[in-house]
Amino acid sequence: MGPVIGMTPDKRAETPGAEKVAGLSQIYKMGSLPEAVDAARPKATLVDSESADDELTNLNWLHESTNLLTNFSLGNEGLPIVSPLYDIEGDDVPSFGSSCYQNPEKKSATSKPPYSFSLLIYMAIEHSPNKCLPVKEIYSWILNRFPYFATAPTGWKNSVRHNLSLNKCFQKVEKSHGKVNGKGSLWCVDPEYKPNLMQALKKQPFSSASSQSVSLSPHYLSSVLKQNQVQTLKGEKPLPLKTALQKKRSYGNAFNHPSAIRLQESDSLATSIDPKEDHNYSASSMAAQRCASRSSVSSLSSVDEVYEFIPKSSHVGSDGSEGFHSEEDTDGDYEDDPLGDSGYASQACADTSEKRQSGKKMRKQSCQEIDEELKEAAGSLLHLAGIRTCLGSLISTAKTQNQKQRKK
DNA sequence: TCGCGCGTAAACATTC
């Protein structure tokens, strides 16, 4: 697929699937623009905290970070999602000049879409409310968006499946334990690879090139908190949160985004990568850091918290013994789909309330996790504070006793 | 020229 020039975000009215997806844009409007979230929220808090910089050892920074974490515990609304959806929906992207962003999808009614299958799949999945789709719905989305495929040879479906299987960006999620209705699994985008996909999308000549800024994940902040804790334990002055964050941020994306590591250190990394393993979007470089960085994934989509991914290398039995289940049963999402083929997307519109509820559940869950981390961090700090107080009182007691003894 | 990303085709296995 070669690059195709031009694309306008507002092609809803022109494509069959437009109405369906238009509803989804509402969901995305729940979230702020990536930069807005990333920059505005945390930074605003940090600026407020400036006055506390002189009191490095007090717990103010914890409160500040609590505020930060609260901001990030709201689920997708607070997440710095950088998504092609912004590109496509376009509603929230003021930076699009129509001059550089015409309508390739419109064009693609008769010609091939400007996206690779990987990106098409990515977009399809990202458009889904739950950020995961069965193959069939991926087909549907692509067909709706790119009528080209309606007349194209059926081989493209094979290519889609081929991409899903081969591309490490995509992870399979078991639909449900029962699997009563429908075959196959749901496919999600591995959050670790989202930056890579975004990068790939940005490489499209018409892409929005929305900036990819470092996001502050709860885990990331937590790590800052813990680092400060350690410093406190060591008797060192912990850095004010603001400073600590800036320090970590100074490592740029490399700190948080494996993809960014590749982008910035591609040379060094590329040489250490087994090309065989490195399929799309430098998969192995990502995989290498996956275990370690899983907890610091910056783009915590709802899917991240709800599903565990099925490793592609492992052939998991249908019983899912080694496989993964959604903590929340996805049956409600896909099974008993009365709409058949067009099903998921349109159903998504109809089931918005259900989705919202499940979204709330997810957010609740993530909130709880974050709360637990916060509690843990706060607990440790309080513990330290307690120890300090005890030590202080012990020392003062000892001093007074010494003085008394001397007087005697 | 070579490596890489990508598209395509095909064979095969699994599941429903």
Add this chain to the structure above:
DNA sequence: AGAATGTTTACGCGCG
């Protein structure tokens, strides 16, 4: 049994 789905392999093409 047949269709849908998932996996794997192979090959060719374009690009840097």
